Amino acid sequence: MSTPVALQPLLSVDALRKSFGGVEAVRGVSFDVRLGQLVALIGTNGAGKTTTFNCINGQLRPDSGKVFYNAGALTTEERMALEQAGEIAKHPTQNRSDDNITGRPPRRITKLGIGRTFQITATFASMTVLENIQMVLIAQRKKWRRLWGVAGDLYREEAFSHLETVGLAAQGHRHVATLAYGDLKRLELAMALACQPKLLLMDEPTAGMGIGERDDLMRLTHTIARKKRIGVLFTEHDTDAIFNYADWIIVMHRGEVLAKGTSDSIKNNVTVREAYLGKGNDHA
């Protein structure tokens, strides 16, 4: 089937299923992520968030269902502008199956422009902050095979600019081991951005952070997603982070999608309150 690229969302998860030895962790989950959007995947522990997440990033191969990734996606605003101008029809079309990334290994998925951050931060511990970014750039440009030259001299300016984006430029020459946890999270974000992703997968980005730090990180992510035209899918438990910054929320419960919607609609959704948010006002 051939459809205009511009109409397809950035990421489409279609009827995903995955079970572990008889336990169905994910039972037919579908949702979309659009360019420039922050989408939160929420639910209690055991709801199937992480399994869904890992089926997308290639850590797991789903039993059935598909994951589509469309590198030529547009933001909602761009799409609406095109529609108003009536130019959608002129836009290139392509087969949906070309976008199918289901079951590809993580390294291949990364190369398509999908960056990620980990629940427990994963950085290169023996390097400085700047070198961490340089390492990413060296890997991205396939310069790692080089047996000559000094790695520390490569892409310095560019690496610094990524650090500036997340506000770490002043700490460029510090060693990763000496960073505060919040800075480590920001470094990880910068490393993911250095891959120039269209889609960013963040597994519990604010876990283990102080309250103020959480808000800073989410605001930063939000700004970057808008400015750099990136779609973000994140799992999260912190209700402030979810309701203040997510454009779209997907609530999972026992392996299924319980509800989808904007912050307001989810906050007021009776089933969601019962299953996840609790009956109190700020109970999470």
Next chain:
Amino acid sequence: MSFLLIQFLTGLSSAAVLFLVASGLALIFGVTRILNFTHGSLYMLGAFIAYTLTQRLGSDGFAFWESLLLSAGAVGVIGAGIEILVLRRIYAVPELFQLLVTFALVLIVQDVALYIWGPENLLGPQAPGLQGSIQIFGEPFPTYDLFLIGMAVLVCGGLSLFLNKTKLGILIRAATEDREMIGCLGVNQKWLFTGVFALGSALAGLGGALQLPRESISLSMDMSMILEVFVVVVIGGLGSIRGAAWAAVIVGLTQAFGILIFPQITLVLLFLIMAVVLSIKPYGLFGSMEEMQIEKTTLATGAMRREPPFAKWAWMALGLILLSLPLWIGSYGLTLASEILIMALFSASLYFIMGPGGIGVFGHALYFGLGAYTAAMGVKYLSVTMPLALLAAPFVAIAGALLFGWFCVRSQGIYLAMLTFAFAQMVWAVAFQWYDVTGGDNGLLGVWPDAWVNGKTAFYYLTLALTGAGFFMLRHLVFTPFGYALRGVRDNAKRAEAVGLNGPKIQYLGLALAGAFAGLAGALFAYSKGSVFPTSLDLNTTMRAYVMTILGGIGSITGPLTGSALYTTLESEISRETDMWRLFLGLIILAIILFFPRGMAGTLSAWSERRKEQQT
């Protein structure tokens, strides 16, 4: 048909002894996570002690069996002693250091056993009541071997009853799953570990004692057994007793039938099975990757910085000293200096793969030996000139690294280390057994440099030029994009993959690069000695490089240089006084690691902490 049955039973009887020893090793590994090189030595001690006891107590009826059991008990006590005195101090250090410590104990036991029992092979008494053979389908089969099979089945059953039905057994199994949790539940881990170590050691001792009526006992029993037992536990999956049982049967039968088909290369066959099993199941038949990730302390060293400006002057001063050496040091000193330089290059190549690469390997001597044999065989059979031989050696080593490394990088941690060890032993076995081509343990002689460098001074300058170039290339490689990628994969494999680095491929190429420099060192070594022996491929050669690297400090590539200077000089001084060089090497390793309780890595990170504090 009946012949095959007999062969089958023969296989099972060697599997029986293998299982007894391997189950002890698996038990110890499961709980302590230490892959214990000393296990083969404990097995050997079991045989020697049983021999002495049968001499003292008599060898008929009750006294014989009493001697066997007493010997197993004595080895259990020795094992407990080793655990309490040495191993208890090193549970928290990186696994590579643990392996080095147990290897040090192997060396010490070798020289102690030599001192007590002498170099001659000893022949023990026959087992009373089990002499001779019985007829199975018209073919004779030794009664004692049948008894051994029964014994192994008995021990296997006893162990599984003990581990599954008794409270202590359940605690031991729980400890293999989660040591910390066991501690939280109020179990005294310290004594649990000691107990398990004693039990495992006693099993090794029993295995050794039971060999008494079967074969003459010798000082080489430890190494040959530890090799086979390592293969068994690695095939079975480290820490799995069930795996050890199945793998012992596989290995025993392969040897029994392999000897019919390829009598010369049973050792090669052994490691081939291991390579095949691990390339299909990288963590052995019953092992899992999760198991390997429990509390793994890696060798990750602290940050690597470029040298301070004054280092340039230090290098220049060192260069001047080295250049002027022939003027004042004399002939003996010059030979020693050449050897120091060659071993420094070899150690530096090991450092490259274990420091920035973060990969512990136990078969690095393979590339050194390949280089040495390339040069020697080139001179011997093809009469190649020296420049050509020196050029070819690194390439042959690279080829070897690319061939064997392909299997190695599929595994990780101890499995990877053991695979590199297995391949080195395979090549060693070929060099040792293929008399017509390699000269076996007589080696290849007459590998002298070409006329233009056939003086001590000329050869020294050539060595200085080549090792110097190799050393600086390795030093530079650490800071190249490839060096960074290697470190990136070591630092965080998950992150490396997420940014698009292919970890196994990078490690594969890293192994090949390190192999090239080891190969060059090997070729130079052959020319400096004028000969090559299979020992250039063996574990002691790898261990020497480790000792040098750690002695000098694993924080930077200057470590191997200072380490080689210190160690080579010491060894050559000591070997003039005594021939107990094993004891000496063993004690040095023990001293280094025990006096830096957290290993050099800990000392190093403390050092880099201090640096960081100064910076901020």
